[in-house]
Amino acid sequence: MVTCNETHAVIIALQKKCFASKDIAARKIGAELLEKTQRKYFTKTPSKITKPVCFIVTALGVTAGVHRLWSHRSYRAKLPLRVFLAASNSMSFQNDIYEWARDHRVHHKFSETDADPHNATRGFFFAHIGWQLVRKHRDVIEKGKKLDVTDLLADPVVQFQRKYYKTTVLIMCFLVPTVVPWYFWGETLWNSYFLASILRYTWLVNSAAHMYGNRPYDQNISPRENRWVTFGAIGEGFHNFHHTFPFDYSVSEFGLRFNPTTCFINLMCWMGLASNRKKASVEIIQARKLRTGGGSYGAVNTRQEAET
Numbered sequence: 001m002v003t004c005n006e007t008h009a010v011i012i013a014l015q016k017k018c019f020a021s022k023d024i025a026a027r028k029i030g031a032e033l034l035e036k037t038q039r040k041y042f043t044k045t046p047s048k049i050t051k052p053v054c055f056i057v058t059a060l061g062v063t064a065g066v067h068r069l070w071s072h073r074s075y076r077a078k079l080p081l082r083v084f085l086a087a088s089n090s091m092s093f094q095n096d097i098y099e100w101a102r103d104h105r106v107h108h109k110f111s112e113t114d115a116d117p118h119n120a121t122r123g124f125f126f127a128h129i130g131w132q133l134v135r136k137h138r139d140v141i142e143k144g145k146k147l148d149v150t151d152l153l154a155d156p157v158v159q160f161q162r163k164y165y166k167t168t169v170l171i172m173c174f175l176v177p178t179v180v181p182w183y184f185w186g187e188t189l190w191n192s193y194f195l196a197s198i199l200r201y202t203w204l205v206n207s208a209a210h211m212y213g214n215r216p217y218d219q220n221i222s223p224r225e226n227r228w229v230t231f232g233a234i235g236e237g238f239h240n241f242h243h244t245f246p247f248d249y250s251v252s253e254f255g256l257r258f259n260p261t262t263c264f265i266n267l268m269c270w271m272g273l274a275s276n277r278k279k280a281s282v283e284i285i286q287a288r289k290l291r292t293g294g295g296s297y298g299a300v301n302t303r304q305e306a307e308t
């Protein structure tokens with residue numbers, strides 16, 4: 001069996017041959033060989049399927065789970081769906097459901113103040129990942145204590161995940177995604193670890209979606225509509241809409257458009273595992289756009305423009 005180090009050596013030798021040759025045909029053959037070798041040893045066929053599946057499941061644990069269900073209660077979910085979403089949430093490794101949802105409620109209530117856990121006025125890095133690396137501002141803790149979280153305390157799935165959070169992260173975020181591809185289809189451990197465990201995109205909602213984009217629903221708040229975040233965070237980039245209508249299960253005016261999380265929740269309703277989806281009516285949305293949106297829909301309305 002060829003080891004990972006031997007494969008590395010083969011690829012490096014091919015690269016050298018490929019780039020050193022003056023003969024164009026030889027360089028082409030070298031490049032093709034290089035590509036084939038990389039394909040053979042660096043990504044097995046099942047991994048090409050499990051990689052996007054893992055990404056979507058992980059993202060759903062955040063978007064459909066701790067965000068739309070537990071933070072905002074924008075729909076109801078039965079026990080099997082809550083267990084699936086809790087496991088997916090552990091896979092995402094972004095704090096346990098109770099802490100995430102409580103912090104997120106604080107984020108909505110005290111956006112862009114010291115009580116906002118990922119206060120975007122402290123810069124992109126802080127809002128994106130820095131807030132996870134430093135101690136919380138005391139206002140976050142104090143205001144968080146005053147919020148009503150009785151629904152979270154009453155949910156046994158939330159309490160179980162909180163109690164065994166470290167163990168569930170170890171299993172769902174590291175062991176399962178690393179060991180399964182290695183054991184079942186011979187993926188290298190290194191590859192499995194990187195393909196499934198490392199890639200994280202949903203944090204962009206806290207940073208980019210509070211800085212870049214337009215504000216068609218409410219000009220007076222910082223969150224913006226950001227299409228790149230929508231792609232990276234499977235439907236969570238309609239952030240001006242979301243902060244204006246936080247109860248809406250679709251977090252968007254446009255329903256299924258660019259919104260895989262909404263498709264997933266609809267599918268769960270169809271399967272009888274979810275119900276009671278809350279939605280802002282067209283009339284309410286239009287009235288709000290006219291009142292506070294300032295007719296900016298479709299226009300790029302950056303923070304700089306708003307301030308000048």
Ligand SMILES: [Zn+2]
Nearest residue numbers: 071104242246
């Ligand atoms: Zn939210």
Ligand SMILES: [Zn+2]
Nearest residue numbers: 205206223239
């Ligand atoms: Zn936000």
